[in-house]
Amino acid sequence: MTNFNLSKKERQNLINLIAKRLENYYSDSNTFRVSPELKKDEIISLARQFDFSEKIPLEKGINILLDGLEKFTVHTAHPMYYGLFNPRVNFASVLADWMTAVLNPQLAAWSHSPYAIEIENYLIHEFGKKFGYPEQSIDGTFATGGAEANLTAVLCALNHHFPKFANEGFFGLHKKPLIYCSSESHHSIIKAARAVGLGYFSVKNIATIDDLKIDISELEKQIEEDLQVGHEPFMLVGTAGTTGSGAIDSLPDLYKIATKHNLWFHIDAAYGGAAILDANIKNHLNGIDLSDSITFDVHKWLSNPMGTSLFLTSNPSILSKTFRVSADYMPREAKELAIIDPFTHSIQWSRRFNGLKLYLPLLFFGWDGYEEVIMHQTKMGELLKVKLKDAGWKILNDTPLPIVCFSDERFIDDPNFSLSVCQNIVQSGKSWISIYPIKGVNTLRACITNYDTQENDLDNLVHLLNQERSKFLNK
Numbered sequence: 518m519t520n521f522n523l524s525k526k527e528r529q530n531l532i533n534l535i536a537k538r539l540e541n542y543y544s545d546s547n548t549f550r551v552s553p554e555l556k557k558d559e560i561i562s563l564a565r566q567f568d569f570s571e572k573i574p575l576e577k578g579i580n581i582l583l584d585g586l587e588k589f590t591v592h593t594a595h596p597m598y599y600g601l602f603n604p605r606v607n608f609a610s611v612l613a614d615w616m617t618a619v620l621n622p623q624l625a626a627w628s629h630s631p632y633a634i635e636i637e638n639y640l641i642h643e644f645g646k647k648f649g650y651p652e653q654s655i656d657g658t659f660a661t662g663g664a665e666a667n668l669t670a671v672l673c674a675l676n677h678h679f680p681k682f683a684n685e686g687f688f689g690l691h692k693k694p695l696i697y698c699s700s701e702s703h704h705s706i707i708k709a710a711r712a713v714g715l716g717y718f719s720v721k722n723i724a725t726i727d728d729l730k731i732d733i734s735e736l737e738k739q740i741e742e743d744l745q746v747g748h749e750p751f752m753l754v755g756t757a758g759t760t761g762s763g764a765i766d767s768l769p770d771l772y773k774i775a776t777k778h779n780l781w782f783h784i785d786a787a788y789g790g791a792a793i794l795d796a797n798i799k800n801h802l803n804g805i806d807l808s809d810s811i812t813f814d815v816h817k818w819l820s821n822p823m824g825t826s827l828f829l830t831s832n833p834s835i836l837s838k839t840f841r842v843s844a845d846y847m848p849r850e851a852k853e854l855a856i857i858d859p860f861t862h863s864i865q866w867s868r869r870f871n872g873l874k875l876y877l878p879l880l881f882f883g884w885d886g887y888e889e890v891i892m893h894q895t896k897m898g899e900l901l902k903v904k905l906k907d908a909g910w911k912i913l914n915d916t917p918l919p920i921v922c923f924s925d926e927r928f929i930d931d932p933n934f935s936l937s938v939c940q941n942i943v944q945s946g947k948s949w950i951s952i953y954p955i956k957g958v959n960t961l962r963a964c965i966t967n968y969d970t971q972e973n974d975l976d977n978l979v980h981l982l983n984q985e986r987s988k989f990l991n992k
């Protein structure tokens with residue numbers, strides 16, 4: 518009979534095999550091509566080579582899979598990956614993820630996993646405090662990513678502004694509900710608006726000023742206009758660290774407008790929220806404590822494996838108002854206790870213990886360790902800006918976060934310049950950078966997103982860039 522347990526000996530051998538292979542990957546990450554060759558047909562046949570009728574020994578299967586993953590993945594663990602906030606993962610959180618998979622605590626109901634849930638509650642409390650929320654009002658939930666956290670925010674905003682929303686939805690509303698954010702904000706806000714049934718046109722993308730922050734006077738003008746034609750603004754989203762260029766909206770100004778118009782004030786700090794741990798730049802997040810809610814991805818700058826984000830709120834009753842349901846089949850052992858079952862408090866029902874991936878590294882490295890790692894990356898970002906300028910590149914964004922958008926003044930009107938430089942570098946397998954358009958210029962974008970990126974890696978990147986540029990100069 519099939520035994521999903523495997524034998525003790527088999528388990529030991531497989532654990533040893535995986536430990537060895539993953540250790541090689543972890544310690545030799547910089548020996549891989551940063552980005553794969555996109556050989557679509559080869560990749561599809563690799564994925565489909567088995568029909569599951571013939572059984573494959575697990576050792577063999579594991580080796581085939583790891584070979585394929587090593588060959589056909591962008592390696593964010595590589596110090597020359599200058600990408601989209603995807604981290605090299607800290608090892609303690611890898612161990613936590615494994616522990617979570619084996620014990621598999623079910624976090625839907627408090628009585629099933631009380632210790633795990635209280636660990637998450639504690640983390641929510643401590644991060645709420647870091648962001649400056651008053652202690653007695655901190656609440657929140659772990660989410661799978663910024664997209665889920667932003668969707669949670671839209672639902673909370675609707676339920677706050679329209680108290681009948683949980684029962685009646687949009688039926689019974691006479692005015693069109695509107696969300697405001699900048700044109701640089703993340704598109705998960707639009708997806709959230711679609712998911713709740715508001716649609717794309719209910720999101721007002723406000724233009725930005727020169728440094729790509731939301732234009733406050735445009736925002737005020739738009740709200741006034743919308744009120745005049747009888748619409749109902751209900752939510753304002755500020756971004757603290759835009760995905761493209763790292764711009765941080767003026768949060769105190771947004772707070773004033775949100776208060777004046779009775780809007781739920783959400784801050785999308787999916788990436789930039791980690792700046793709260795860097796004493797040199799945390800002042801750029803001033804005003805975040807005044808928000809109604811915050812999205813903060815643990816799987817970005819805190820270097821966690823995918824699937825971990827925080828939704829924090831300073832309104833302690835809104836999650837219950839938004840998500841409370843009662844279900845007869847759920848456990849009742851804890852009904853006499855003053856506890857909250859997470860399934861009444863979040864979008865998810867069955868829930869993985871993602872909080873352990875944050876708790877174990879905090880035990881091991883402490884706040885100090887996190888602060889050092891964040892500050893190192895910010896410093897590398899500053900250094901990269903200096904090195905690029907020294908090599909004659911022009912920087913086109915302005916942020917304290919380690920994101921640089923740049924081009925060469927001589928080729929600023931040639932949209933192919935950046936595209937070709939970027940493509941050649943990525944295809945060489947030596948580094949990964951991207952393109953981000955700023956005010957009509959295709960800029961090259963490099964972000965320090967790997968805590969192992971050191972000064973010599975920056976020199977290597979500048980060297981690659983200079984090489985590609987010289988091809989244009991010699992044309």
Ligand SMILES: *Cc1c(COP(=O)(O)O)cnc(C)c1O
Nearest residue numbers: 662663664703760785787788814
């Ligand atoms: C990455 C990002 C998101 C989306 O988060 P996921 O974790 O990818 O779902 C939302 N907002 C901002 C500002 C981001 O950078």
